[in-house]
Amino acid sequence: MLALEVKNLTKSYGSLKALDGISFEINEGEIFGLIGPNGAGKTTALRIISTILSRDGGDINIFGMALGKDDEKIREIISYLPEEAGAYKNLTGIGYLNFMAGFYAKSDGVKSSFVDTGVEIADLGDRLKSKVSTYSKGMTRKILLARSLMMMPKLAILDEPTSGLDVLNSIEIRNIIKDFVKRGITVLLSSHNMLEVEFLSDRVALIDKGKILETGKPDELKKKFGARNLEEVFIGAMR
Amino acid sequence: MKKFMNLFKKDIKELVTIQLILPLIIMIAIYGFLGTLVKSETKKAMAPQNVVIVDMDKSAFSNSLIETMKQGNLIPVQSQSDNIEISLNVAKEKNIKVVIVIPDGFGQDVLSFKQPEIQVYSVMNSFSIMSMGQPSVVKGIIQTINDSISSQFIGEKFTGIPPEIVKSPIKTKDFVMVNGKVAAISPDIVSQAFASQNLIIPIVLAFVIIFSAQMLASLIALEKQNKTLETLLTVPIKRSLIVFSKMLSVGVVALIISVVYLIAMNSYMSGITGGSIGFGNNNVSAVLKQVGMNFTPLTYSLLGLSIFFAILAALSVTTILAVYAEDLKDVQAMLAPLMIFILIPYFLTLFTDPANLSLPLKLILYAIPFSHPFLATQNLMFGRFSPVILGIIYQILFSFVCIMIASKIFSSDRILTARVKFRKRLLSK
Ligand SMILES: Nc1ncnc2c1ncn2[C@@H]1O[C@H](COP(=O)(O)OP(=O)(O)OP(=O)(O)O)[C@@H](O)[C@H]1O
Numbered sequence: 001m002l003a004l005e006v007k008n009l010t011k012s013y014g015s016l017k018a019l020d021g022i023s024f025e026i027n028e029g030e031i032f033g034l035i036g037p038n039g040a041g042k043t044t045a046l047r048i049i050s051t052i053l054s055r056d057g058g059d060i061n062i063f064g065m066a067l068g069k070d071d072e073k074i075r076e077i078i079s080y081l082p083e084e085a086g087a088y089k090n091l092t093g094i095g096y097l098n099f100m101a102g103f104y105a106k107s108d109g110v111k112s113s114f115v116d117t118g119v120e121i122a123d124l125g126d127r128l129k130s131k132v133s134t135y136s137k138g139m140t141r142k143i144l145l146a147r148s149l150m151m152m153p154k155l156a157i158l159d160e161p162t163s164g165l166d167v168l169n170s171i172e173i174r175n176i177i178k179d180f181v182k183r184g185i186t187v188l189l190s191s192h193n194m195l196e197v198e199f200l201s202d203r204v205a206l207i208d209k210g211k212i213l214e215t216g217k218p219d220e221l222k223k224k225f226g227a228r229n230l231e232e233v234f235i236g237a238m239r
Numbered sequence: 240m241k242k243f244m245n246l247f248k249k250d251i252k253e254l255v256t257i258q259l260i261l262p263l264i265i266m267i268a269i270y271g272f273l274g275t276l277v278k279s280e281t282k283k284a285m286a287p288q289n290v291v292i293v294d295m296d297k298s299a300f301s302n303s304l305i306e307t308m309k310q311g312n313l314i315p316v317q318s319q320s321d322n323i324e325i326s327l328n329v330a331k332e333k334n335i336k337v338v339i340v341i342p343d344g345f346g347q348d349v350l351s352f353k354q355p356e357i358q359v360y361s362v363m364n365s366f367s368i369m370s371m372g373q374p375s376v377v378k379g380i381i382q383t384i385n386d387s388i389s390s391q392f393i394g395e396k397f398t399g400i401p402p403e404i405v406k407s408p409i410k411t412k413d414f415v416m417v418n419g420k421v422a423a424i425s426p427d428i429v430s431q432a433f434a435s436q437n438l439i440i441p442i443v444l445a446f447v448i449i450f451s452a453q454m455l456a457s458l459i460a461l462e463k464q465n466k467t468l469e470t471l472l473t474v475p476i477k478r479s480l481i482v483f484s485k486m487l488s489v490g491v492v493a494l495i496i497s498v499v500y501l502i503a504m505n506s507y508m509s510g511i512t513g514g515s516i517g518f519g520n521n522n523v524s525a526v527l528k529q530v531g532m533n534f535t536p537l538t539y540s541l542l543g544l545s546i547f548f549a550i551l552a553a554l555s556v557t558t559i560l561a562v563y564a565e566d567l568k569d570v571q572a573m574l575a576p577l578m579i580f581i582l583i584p585y586f587l588t589l590f591t592d593p594a595n596l597s598l599p600l601k602l603i604l605y606a607i608p609f610s611h612p613f614l615a616t617q618n619l620m621f622g623r624f625s626p627v628i629l630g631i632i633y634q635i636l637f638s639f640v641c642i643m644i645a646s647k648i649f650s651s652d653r654i655l656t657a658r659v660k661f662r663k664r665l666l667s668k
């Protein structure tokens with residue numbers, strides 16, 4: 001089954017065309033990377049798929065459910081990690097996980113298993129008991145990532161999951177994402193770090209100025225452009 | 240429901256913070272302190288006052304005059320000197336505020352109808368409300384003395400007729416008609432009693448509406464400032480419930496705060512007025528009951544509804560305004576227009592009779608949904624129910640439309656994109 005199907009998606013902000021008819025598909029159990037430079041339209045696309053931004057045209061299906069019709073149901077099976085996000089400052093880390101788990105768990109037992117998973121991902125030890133307002137940028141990012149993966153969403157939409165993290169933490173996060181995909185979730189992520197995307201993704205789409213330039217497996221794309229890495233692929237595709 | 244409670248609990252937690260509680264405690268402490276301070280000042284003013292007496296007459300008449308003063312709550316302190324200047328200095332030293340000079344030949348002059356003068360010197364060294372009362376205490380005593388002397392004279396000439404009747408051959412008896420009901424009571428007392436009830440409600444009301452609007456706007460702006468809104472909007476809970484949770488949590492907190500505020504305000508007011516003004520004051524309600532202006536369960540519920548829907552209307556407008564606030568700093572600017580619309584009815588009803596307003600002003604007043612509870616007390620007490628009920632219906636319609644718009648905005652992406660547009664508009668100016 002297709003986890004996500006995007007057909008001819010368009011979106012303008014006033015006269016600015018942020019998305020100019022993009023289409024792609026994600027298979028269940030895949031990590032799909034959306035790569036492109038600043039202002040390419042990645043965040044816009046992810047926000048639309050996450051049900052929080054309206055679109056001008058195009059069709060989107062998430063696990064067979066049509067966006068715009070089944071939004072309530074879609075929200076139950078997706079999770080979205082915004083590019084710039086925060087947590088409630090007066091909650092503790094653990095309090096935040098509990099609060100967010102409360103929206104997805106059908107029972108208290110399930111809720112505490114969600115939170116346990118979250119605690120494991122966040123890996124913040126005792127600091128989970130302190131207020132989120134005292135966290136560093138990286139710690140906040142980790143608690144937010146823990147939140148977006150802990151309830152095993154069918155589709156996790158991660159906008160630059162490692163932004164603001166140091167090398168070690170980035171590697172750890174990448175491994176966690178890979179591990180969760182093995183456990184059965186599907187991931188759509190965006191980044192302008194091409195090397196990261198190359199390492200993580202099963203398939204990628206190159207996006208620029210609201211248009212998709214290429215879609216495919218990193219290896220295939222490298223072969224097609226005779227490039228050593230995705231950065232070179234991108235430069236080739238831009239021409 | 241479970242999801243809603245989850246969100247509701249978080250919203251309440253977010254509202255009840257030190258920043259909210261601290262100013263409130265300080266405010267209540269200040270009112271409580273002022274109340275007791277004023278109360279003790281009043282007591283001091285009521286307590287027997289020292290007055291310096293310079294008795295140059297030293298007749299039986301001046302002696303009896305001093306005796307009368309003692310009965311009238313004054314403690315006469317005889318001056319050792321007949322010199323006024325020295326006596327004034329003595330008063331200043333002893334911190335006595337009034338000096339009374341009884342001239343030589345005073346008793347004689349009274350008896351021969353020469354209308355002698357008693358000189359009253361007030362030593363002023365401060366202008367507090369309470370110290371203003373002192374000369375009038377003395378004047379009151381002199382009035383009493385005048386009364387008793389003239390009664391004595393009249394008694395001598397008109398034997399057998401009570402002097403009071405000679406002094407005022409005609410008597411008046413006051414009646415008041417309210418709501419078609421006549422009661423033997425003075426209109427002053429009624430209007431004072433009415434004012435005492437009407438004084439506190441608008442103050443608390445204006446405070447509660449402004450305060451809850453501010454809380455709600457902050458709550459929404461905080462979601463933006465902390466960058467939690469985007470995540471919240473992807474959570475599986477109805478958008479209308481997100482809005483409702485915020486309104487309800489603010490409503491609950493506002494209710495508790497307004498009760499506390501009412502109590503604090505009430506103790507302050509009854510402190511100022513020596514207990515004669517106050518909500519739920521027994522004397523006041525007894526007076527109002529006599530003329531059928533007391534609150535019944537029906538009037539209470541109508542007033543309650545009017546207040547409730549005024550707050551709801553304010554909250555629903557706030558929700559719409561708050562969408563355009565990017566962070567807490569923006570909230571004040573966003574709410575400024577709302578404040579004006581709350582203060583207009585507050586001042587208009589406080590300082591004017593709404594019935595006498597010019598038509599355009601009247602229309603403005605009635606079009607503001609927050610005006611209606613300010614107008615309601617007066618209307619209800621005079622048995623005019625239909626304007627109150629119409630007002631409530633108008634408030635419900637107004638709130639309904641605003642809530643629909645607010646929910647629409649929360650369901651659209653304006654809540655995410657509005658701030659960018661707002662910024663652009665500011666920049667282009
Ligand atoms: N709310 C908005 N109002 C107006 N224009 C917007 C808005 N959000 C994004 N844009 C514009 O749309 C275009 C695409 O933006 P988007 O945020 O999707 O890019 P992105 O690929 O996520 O970039 P980055 O890598 O910098 O995050 C940009 O030109 C941006 O200026």
Ligand SMILES: [Mg+2]
Binds near residue numbers: 042043044083159
């Ligand atoms: Mg982006």
